[in-house]
Amino acid sequence: MSTAVRASAFTEPARPKGLLIRFVTTGGSYVDVTGSGENAHDNRWSCHGCGDSSRSPEASYLFRIRPDANDHATACRAILLT
Numbered sequence: 001m002s003t004a005v006r007a008s009a010f011t012e013p014a015r016p017k018g019l020l021i022r023f024v025t026t027g028g029s030y031v032d033v034t035g036s037g038e039n040a041h042d043n044r045w046s047c048h049g050c051g052d053s054s055r056s057p058e059a060s061y062l063f064r065i066r067p068d069a070n071d072h073a074t075a076c077r078a079i080l081l082t
């Protein structure tokens with residue numbers, strides 16, 4: 001079984017204000033990281049595919065949020081329903 005990320009088969013959603021990073025997921029959806037950036041602690045991630053989002057903590061520094069968002073994008077197989 002291949003786990004390689006493939007190009008999304010879905011139309012990319014509009015990019016929200018404050019979007020810092022957008023990861024494509026294994027399922028072809030997207031995980032968005034939003035917030036004020038590297039030196040702020042209000043950054044968070046949310047998944048367009050399954051609706052999951054960052055927690056524990058919900059918001060934090062980018063160096064903590066980035067790997068969690070990337071790990072979710074690697075694991076998530078939900079597809080966009082819009």
Ligand SMILES: [Zn+2]
Pocket residue numbers: 047048049050051052072076077078
């Ligand atoms: Zn997800």
